Amino acid sequence: MKAVLCKQYGPPDSLVVEDVPSPKPAEGQVLISVKAAGVNFPDVLIIQNKYQFKPPLPFAPGGEVAGIVKEIGPAVTNVKVGDRVIGSTGWGGFAEEALAPASRCIPFPSNMDFAEASAFVMTYGTSHHALKDRAQIKPGETLLVLGAAGGVGLSAVELGKVMGARVIAAASSQEKVDVCLKHGADAGVVYPAGPLDRDAQKKLSEEFKKVVGGDGANVIYDGVGGTYAEPALRSIAWEGRYLVIGFPAGIPSIPLNLALLKGCQIVGVFWGAFTAREPKRNQENLHELMDWVAKGKLKPYVSKRYPMANAAQALKDMEARKVTGKVVLTMG
16 A cells, blocks of 8 residues: 655655555554545644654654545444544554544544545544533633634634634634635634734734624634734633644743733643543544534535645645645545
8 A cells, every 4th residue: 555654754845655564453443445634733743753742753644534444453343344434543644544543433424525524533623622621612602713714723613603602713814714704703803924023912912802892702712822822812801711722833922910810711622632531522522523514514624635645745735824724635
């Protein structure tokens, strides 16, 4: 089988496509014939040795796939050969075949194709865990989403609406905000390219407060970080919840007196660790998400599909923050 391999840490152009032996599923594992693989920001980090998980070289990036179960290992009972499934792999997904723990595989509805399915679990799983478990968002609350046109951001916009929130989408261009409005956002904010100086941060904070309105945002979903974090936090409501999702703009430094003055919570969201520590709750969450998909309440936005040979370009587009919604690799 063919796989996209990281043989030495480096930029996307250092990846190679080579033939490798097909893996065999061990106990509790599933071998998936991959039809599509989602491309996510952690894939950019993991090939540069900048991610929390560090697989031994050589390895294929790719944390989520959609395909058909080809073989199951001993003690697997939740899926069978021939099932169409989404699999969370951690890495190894940019290949024609991939292993996944059976506990992290789930069948998907017939109204979703392989590309949409491969673009679903990591982003919607993260945002669902963030909004439901970590923020405990309530109908009628105001949600401000930073990086709202990206994969996790757009999933947060859609899920916020499904959960009954008023959603404000913040992104780096009017074109990106318009995409969010088409996916249900109630209003939008265009923020300037960073890093922002103090004057720009102050101006952005005032813009956030103006658009959010009232007493501020009850929940802030920050998938950007950097110099955007403090202006957003300054727009939070009393007893609001500030969700720490990721840092493509850099790890921010936040004055903690703001948390005191707002009586707010700064809440970490690490969906990958949640899935490992609480697999039963994660499966319950995934089943709820799939039910919403089947009912037409959620639909991943796949803006571009790349052949496996163009994996480096897909990752470069992700790194340059040119991606709207999700992009995927297609196999075969």
